[in-house]
Amino acid sequence: MTDSAPRPAATYLDAASGEPLHPAAREVVLAALERGYADPRRLHGPARDARLLLDNARAVVAECLGVRADEVSFTASGTDAVHRGLLGLLRARARSGDRVVLPRVEHSSVLHALEWAGASAETLEVDRLGRADPAALAAAASAPGTALVALQSANHEVGTRQPVAGLVAALRAGGSDVPVFVDARASAGREDLPPGWAVAAASAHLWGGPAGVGVLLVRHGTGWVSPFPADDRVDERTSGFENVPAALAAAAALRAVVAERVEVDARQRRLVDRIRAAAAAVPDTEVVGDPEDRLAHL
Known part of the structure; x- marks a missing residue:
């Protein structure tokens, strides 16, 4: 015999890995598939349509993230953008050197890139909330041979x-x-980018865009x-045939998330x-992370 009782609706709690596709992205990607299939480098009509869509996606992402359109590149993933x-x-x-200063909590994609490049990583500890010390990072960066400092937004x-x-x-x-x-993959779209960065990375599937779209920002x-x-592509910072429909869908989702974020954040x-309070009530359980100065959704 089978249980005929209806199952309760599932609650998705893995937004740290990926968001469901935003309705705005779903609508756009279907329409873009009809017009964004051609090579945006070519000069014929369908190619010009694809180039127009790609440029529009770049302009929307730039507006939403507070950067210039020529600072935005679409990559194959957020990991690709980091690399x-x-x-x-x-x-x-x-x-200047190959030394990189970073806190111990940086994402594995950062560590893998540095290891692949043979860079010298100076790793600093964080406090019990998982936060790096900016003064300690700056002091470590003053050593000769330092190429850059890597620090996640959240x-x-x-x-x-x-x-x-x-x-x-x-x-x-x-x-x-x-x-x-x-x-900035964890925070992009949900809140403004922090000031002062030289290069940043984001990932569309973490704001409800399609998977397989990363965003590389170079000031x-x-x-x-x-x-x-x-x-030989439209954007010299990337390689491979551009996924124009996915880029446009990512831009549409980002615009919707930015428009909704005050209400959604609250x-x-x-x-x-509520989850943190319930977890804290479980014996022998420690709730980690800053209770206040944190992203709302994690």
């Missing part, structure tokens, strides 16, 4: 915001021009050299506070 961002900075800073697992602005201020106060790479005037073989913060 390109870090390795491109390292290559541009080769004369922790991917516990949501603790990181002091990116404080780090940049400490670096500049000490007369250092060492650039800062920011992994105008920042020294960055592609670490991978060149490819609702999610209340829900997470």
Whole structure:
């Protein structure tokens, strides 16, 4: 015999790994598939349609993230954006050295990129909330041979915001021009990017866009050299045929999330506070992360 009672609706609690596709993205991607299939480098009509869609996606993402359109590149994933961002900075800073300063809580994609490049990583501890010390990072970055500092905007697992602005201020106060790479995948779209970064990375599937779309941000005037073989594409910072429909869907989802985020942030913060309180009531359980200065959804 089978149980005929209806099953309760499932509650999805893995937003740290990926968000369900936002309705705005679903609507756009279907329409874009009809017009965004051609090579945006070509000059015929369908190609010009694809180029128009790609440029529009870049402009929307730039507006939502508070950057210039020419600072936005679409990559194959958020991990790809991290790798390109870090390795491109390292290559541009080769004369300064290959030493990278970072806290112990950086995402594994950051560590894998540095290991692959053979860079020298100076890893610093964080406090019990998972937060790095900006003064300690800046002091470590003052050592000769430092190419860059890597600091996430917020922790991917516990949501603790990181002091990116404080780090940049400490670096500049000490007369250092060492650039800062920011992994903003956990926070992009949900709140403004922190100031002062040179290169940043984001991932569309973490704001309700389609998987397979990363965003690489390179500030105008920042020294960055592609670490991978060149490819004759629209954007010299990337390689491979652009997924125009997915980029447009990612932009649509980002615009919707930014428009909704004040209301959604308040609702999610209340829900997470309830989860934290319930977890804290379980014997022998420690609730980690900053209880206040954190992302609302983690």
